[in-house]
Each structure stands twice: as structure tokens, then as C-alpha cells.
Amino acid sequence: KQGAVILKQYADVFARADREFGVQAPVIAAFWALETDFGAVQGDFHTLNALVTLSHDCRRPQLFRPQIVPLLTLIDRGVVPADVTGT
Structure with missing residues (x-):
């Protein structure tokens, strides 16, 4: 619904x-x-730290490495704060 x-x-x-x-x-x-849940759950993981960790200490680094530079770009442009959190 x-x-x-x-x-x-x-x-x-x-x-x-x-x-x-x-x-x-x-x-x-x-x-x-x-x-x-359509934005109801925002998460509390520090996104940049999580991506860097998962891109090196994970069974699926290929899923996470490509997301690091775009996140850094969003941070650099001021779209999201450096301490952005997620799920």
C-alpha cells in the first residue's frame, strides 16, 4: 500500500x-x-568508513570500491557531509 x-x-x-x-x-x-522503509530507517554507519572497510576486508570488494570516488565527489561538492551515515 x-x-x-x-x-x-x-x-x-x-x-x-x-x-x-x-x-x-x-x-x-x-x-x-x-x-x-521509504526513508524511515536512515542508518547509523559512517558511510565513508564502511565503504573503505568493505572494499578491502570483504568477500565482495568489487561491489564497494566503485562507490568510494562518487561518495568523495558528493562530499567535495557539499551534497552530503563528510560524516554522512547510512544503512
């Missing part, structure tokens, strides 16, 4: 994501629900 509301509420954003990245709205909404 909440997913249907979210799909309608953010229809324009989902449509843009579909056009630009080829990812359909239900897929994005499903991950959003799974990872954060």
Missing part, C-alpha cells in the same frame, strides 16, 4: 530515472522499501 502511494507521489522522479538509467519505478521503489 505504501509503495503504491510512493509510486504516485514520485512519479515524475521515477519517470526521469527510467529515461536516464533504464530502471523501472517498481524496482527502485522495492529497493527503497527494502533498504530504508
Whole structure:
């Protein structure tokens, strides 16, 4: 039920994501629900530390290494703070 509301509420954003990245709205909404319950769960892990650790001490470093530079770029541009947290 909440997913249907979210799909309608953010229809324009989902449509843009579909056009630009080829990812359909239900897929994005499903991950959003799974990872954060649509933003209700923000997480308390220091994101940069977690990415660096997971990119070196993990069975799947290839999943985490590509995320480090984009995060540093977002921090450098002031989009997110250096101490950003996540799940």
C-alpha cells in the first residue's frame, strides 16, 4: 500500500530515472522499501568508513570500491557531509 502511494507521489522522479538509467519505478521503489522503509530507517554507519572497510576486508570488494570516488565527489561538492551515515 505504501509503495503504491510512493509510486504516485514520485512519479515524475521515477519517470526521469527510467529515461536516464533504464530502471523501472517498481524496482527502485522495492529497493527503497527494502533498504530504508521509504526513508524511515536512515542508518547509523559512517558511510565513508564502511565503504573503505568493505572494499578491502570483504568477500565482495568489487561491489564497494566503485562507490568510494562518487561518495568523495558528493562530499567535495557539499551534497552530503563528510560524516554522512547510512544503512
